[in-house]
Amino acid sequence: MTTSTDTLAASEPTLSSDEVRALNAKHHTGNYGRSPLVIVRGEGMYLWDADGNRYLDFVAGISVANLGHCPPRPTAAAKRQLETLWHASNLYHTVPQARLAEWLTQHSFADRVFFSNSGAEANEAALKLARKRSNDVHGPGRFEVITATNSFHGRTFATLTATGQEKVHAGFEPLVPGFTYVPFGDLEAVALAITPRTCAILIEPIQGEGGVNVPPTGYLRGLRQLADDAGLTLIFDEVQSGLGRAGALWAYERFDVTPDVMTLAKSLGSGLPIGAMLATEGVAQHLTKGSHGSTFGGNPVACAAALATCETLVEEKLPERARTLETTLGEGLRALAAEHDAIREVRGMGLIWGMDLTVDAAPVVDACRERGVLVNAVQGRTLRFLPPLIVSEAEITSMLATLDAAFTALGL
Ligand SMILES: Cc1ncc(COP(=O)(O)O)c(C=O)c1O
Structure with a gap:
C-alpha cells in the first residue's frame, strides 16, 4: 500500500550534491562559509551525505545534537x-x-x-x-x-x-x-x-x-x-x-x-x-x-x-558520561600534541575541547572530512571537538586516529 508520505517522497525531485550547492550559491545570502557537504541524514553519532558517504560527527551541529542525531x-x-x-x-x-x-x-x-x-x-x-x-x-x-x-x-x-x-x-x-x-x-x-x-x-x-x-x-x-x-x-x-x-x-x-x-x-x-x-x-x-x-x-x-x-x-546520565570521557578525549588530544609540532595547546572540559595550532586549521578539517570524520575550526587556528554525549570510547579512539593521519598527511 502506498501512503501519502511515500507518494510525496516518490514525487520529490532528487537533486545531486552539485545541484544543491549551485542552488545555494545562486539564491542564498553569502554570509555562511560552508563545507561542500550536502547532509541528508543523521542517526546517533553519524551523518550521511547525498552521495551516500558516512561521517563520524564530532561537531554535533555545533553542540546541538548532544543526544546524537534523530534521538528516539x-x-x-x-x-x-x-x-x-x-x-x-x-x-x-x-x-x-x-x-x-x-x-x-x-x-x-x-x-x-x-x-x-x-x-x-x-x-x-x-x-x-x-x-x-x-x-x-x-x-x-x-x-x-x-x-x-x-x-x-x-x-x-x-x-x-x-x-x-x-x-x-x-x-x-x-x-x-x-x-x-x-x-x-x-x-x-x-x-x-x-x-x-x-x-x-x-x-x-x-x-x-x-x-x-x-x-x-x-x-x-x-x-x-x-x-x-x-x-x-x-x-x-x-x-x-x-x-x-x-x-x-x-x-x-x-x-x-x-x-x-x-x-x-x-x-x-x-x-x-x-x-x-x-x-x-x-x-x-x-x-x-x-x-x-x-x-x-x-x-x-x-x-x-x-x-x-x-x-x-x-x-541516561549523559553529563556524568561526558565527565568520564573528558579524560579519554583530553588525554588523547594531548598525546597527539606530543607527536605533532603544529599543535600548540589543548584545552577543554567534559566533551568540549579545543586544539590550538600554529597554522591554519582549515586544511586539517578538510583532511579529516575526506577521511570520514567531522570536526570544525574556530578563530582560524583552533580545532574544536564537540561530539554528541553518546560518543563511545571506540569512536573517540577512531576520531583520534583519523586526526593523527590527517596531521601526518599534511606534514604537520
Ligand atoms: C555561547 C553562545 N551564546 C549564544 C550563541 C548564539 O546562539 P544562536 O546562534 O542560537 O542565536 C551561541 C552560538 O554559537 C553561543 O555559542
Missing part, C-alpha cells in the same frame, strides 16, 4: 506533539511549555523561565531583564554590561555588541551603547571595569566560539562575589556549555557557583529551535507583564522535544 525519545515526543498541536501562541497556556519550565527550574538554580527560539534571543531577554531590574531598583543611568573579549553571545544587535570580537562588530556600527569588554579570565580587570553605571556581567562559563577557553580557578566565583558586592546581575551564557556538554548538567556546577540568570539554546531541543532564559525569583520579577515576548517562544513542538531531551540526558 525527542523524535517520538515531537511527532506526537505535531499530531496534537503545533502552535497556540503565548496568549494561551500549553502543556509542553508548562512541563518544560517545571523541569528546568527543578533541575537548576532558577525559579522562572522565559522561552525564546535561539541563543541570541535568550541573551536578548537576559540583557533586557538586567537593565529592567537595574532601572526598577536604581532608576535610570545604570545600564552598562561587562562582557569578555573573545566571547560569543549571538548576532542580533545587542548580542553582537555583547560579543567581544571586533570581526563580529565590523560594518554594523553604531553598536548598542552600554557594553564594556574585559579580558576573559582576568578578575582584576572586571573589578576595575565596574562603575556606578554597571548593571550586569555577562559571561560564558567556558568560551566556545572564542576558541574553547576554560577560566582559571576561582574566576567565576570571583565574578559572583564582585556582582554581589556591587549589586549586579550575573548572567551565565550556557548556550554552548550547558546541558551536559561540560561534564555536568550545567557548566556552573563544575565551578561551584550559581548565576542570577542563565541562558540556554542549542542542544535544548536536540535540533528543534528553542532557547531559554532562566532566572531566580528575585531577578525574574522585574520582567513584568508586557515587558517582553515572542510569538514562537516556547512553541509546543519544540518544548515537547526539549522536555524529552532533558529527561533523557538525566536518566
Whole structure:
C-alpha cells in the first residue's frame, strides 16, 4: 500500500550534491562559509551525505545534537506533539511549555523561565531583564554590561555588541551603547571595569566560539562575589556549555557557583529551535507583564522535544558520561600534541575541547572530512571537538586516529 508520505517522497525531485550547492550559491545570502557537504541524514553519532558517504560527527551541529542525531525519545515526543498541536501562541497556556519550565527550574538554580527560539534571543531577554531590574531598583543611568573579549553571545544587535570580537562588530556600527569588554579570565580587570553605571556581567562559563577557553580557578566565583558586592546581575551564557556538554548538567556546577540568570539554546531541543532564559525569583520579577515576548517562544513542538531531551540526558546520565570521557578525549588530544609540532595547546572540559595550532586549521578539517570524520575550526587556528554525549570510547579512539593521519598527511 502506498501512503501519502511515500507518494510525496516518490514525487520529490532528487537533486545531486552539485545541484544543491549551485542552488545555494545562486539564491542564498553569502554570509555562511560552508563545507561542500550536502547532509541528508543523521542517526546517533553519524551523518550521511547525498552521495551516500558516512561521517563520524564530532561537531554535533555545533553542540546541538548532544543526544546524537534523530534521538528516539525527542523524535517520538515531537511527532506526537505535531499530531496534537503545533502552535497556540503565548496568549494561551500549553502543556509542553508548562512541563518544560517545571523541569528546568527543578533541575537548576532558577525559579522562572522565559522561552525564546535561539541563543541570541535568550541573551536578548537576559540583557533586557538586567537593565529592567537595574532601572526598577536604581532608576535610570545604570545600564552598562561587562562582557569578555573573545566571547560569543549571538548576532542580533545587542548580542553582537555583547560579543567581544571586533570581526563580529565590523560594518554594523553604531553598536548598542552600554557594553564594556574585559579580558576573559582576568578578575582584576572586571573589578576595575565596574562603575556606578554597571548593571550586569555577562559571561560564558567556558568560551566556545572564542576558541574553547576554560577560566582559571576561582574566576567565576570571583565574578559572583564582585556582582554581589556591587549589586549586579550575573548572567551565565550556557548556550554552548550547558546541558551536559561540560561534564555536568550545567557548566556552573563544575565551578561551584550559581548565576542570577542563565541562558540556554542549542542542544535544548536536540535540533528543534528553542532557547531559554532562566532566572531566580528575585531577578525574574522585574520582567513584568508586557515587558517582553515572542510569538514562537516556547512553541509546543519544540518544548515537547526539549522536555524529552532533558529527561533523557538525566536518566541516561549523559553529563556524568561526558565527565568520564573528558579524560579519554583530553588525554588523547594531548598525546597527539606530543607527536605533532603544529599543535600548540589543548584545552577543554567534559566533551568540549579545543586544539590550538600554529597554522591554519582549515586544511586539517578538510583532511579529516575526506577521511570520514567531522570536526570544525574556530578563530582560524583552533580545532574544536564537540561530539554528541553518546560518543563511545571506540569512536573517540577512531576520531583520534583519523586526526593523527590527517596531521601526518599534511606534514604537520
Ligand atoms: C555561547 C553562545 N551564546 C549564544 C550563541 C548564539 O546562539 P544562536 O546562534 O542560537 O542565536 C551561541 C552560538 O554559537 C553561543 O555559542
